[in-house]
Amino acid sequence: MINTLSILIPTYNNVCVELVKSLQAQASLLYSSSDSLSLSSHFEYEILVADDGSTDERTIEGNRIINTLPHCRYIERKENVGRAAIRNFLAREAKYTWLLFIDSNMNVISHQYLANYLKEKESDVVYGGYQIKRDAETRERLKYNLRYIFESAGTQNGNHLQRQANPYADFHTSNFIVKRSILLKHPFDERFSHYGYEDVLWGKNLKDNHIPILHVDNPLGYEHFIGNMSFLYKTEESLRTLYQFRNELQGYSKIIDYAHKLKRWHLYPPCQYLFPLLSLSIKARLTGNKPSIFMFNIYKLLYYIHLDI
Known part of the structure; x- marks a missing residue:
């Protein structure tokens, strides 16, 4: 059972004060009433937020209030070093045995969120997942948002049993707990300085070292959906990362798998030829009022293949 916890939140151009306040409120209750969890010793915690070289001064100023909250620290870093x-x-920087990593754009949706993690003792790495709102109002408001449509299609994100069936490939850094000794011995690969896939390679590293990942039903909420064009730019950046590390990520990406099939079927050159002809019309569709997951997947595959020129 966990009785010391460092809650770690990397952030970039995002004010995450409300997330920190929610976590601090839950942690303070556990801190003052450890006996309710039958802990052998008093629960200790810290919340560290590291700003990864944000460029928005208003964001930096907004997050400085974190320093006024008990057991919380906001660390300002001038250089963006990557995820x-x-x-x-x-x-x-953390001082406790267990680390809880949370992305700064998540939000707490359960009053038992921290307590649920403190009870875990089956694995050195535990992933809680995330979920999005699916009520009628949200679906209507975001019906043309490509990121929302994409996340809605990924049903395994909110189902820990489906994730456990493929534990290393369905791991994300948005909400997981890990022993500090494990992460210090197996750190994230810092060659991943741009967006995407650092979590996938870390999951592969855990598998290669026979370190199990336990998937549990302890999600955070995800409610911040960027615009279609911004999401497409992020997707393209992640695909460039995927191509750069394609050898290490073999077997951990459907895009790589499909690209290999097209190459075996001698369809690679036609796809490379088609991309410049179709890319603008597909992007117009994806950033317009009728985005399609099917077309999004086609675009990703064609974009990846066109990098191999």
Whole structure:
């Protein structure tokens, strides 16, 4: 059972004060009433937020209030080092045995969120998942938002049993707990300085070292959906990362698998030829009022293949 916890939140150009307040409120209750969890000793915690070189001064100023909250610290870093390096930095800064990593754009949806993790003792790495709102009002408001449509199609994110069936491939860094000693021994690969896939390679690293991942039903909420064009740019950046590390990520990406099939079927050159002809019309569809997951998947595959020129 866990009785010391470092809650670690990397952030970039995002005010996450409300997330920190929610976590601090739950942690303070556990801190003052540890006996309710039958802990052998008093529960200790800290919340560290590391700003990864944000460029928005209003965001930085907004997050400074975190320093006024008990057991909380906001660390301002001038240089953007990327999603892998900032997590390794937070792990080194942490002082407790267990680390809980949370993305700054998530929100707490359960009053028992921290308590649920404190009861876990079956694995050195535990992933809680995330879920999105699916009520009628949200679906109507975001019916043309590509990111929302994409997340809605990923039903395994909210189903821990489906995730456990493929535990290493269905792992994300948005909400997981890990022993500090594990992460210090197996840090995130800091070659991943751009967006995407650092979590996938870390999951592969755990598998290669026979470290199990336990998937549980302890989600955070995800409610911040960027616009279609911004999401497409992020997707393209992640595909460039995927291509850069394609050898290490063999077997951990459906896009790589499909690309290999097309190459075996001698369809690679036609796809490379088609991309510049079709990309603008597909992007117009994806950023317009009728985005399609099917067309999104086609675009990703064609974009990835066109990188191999």
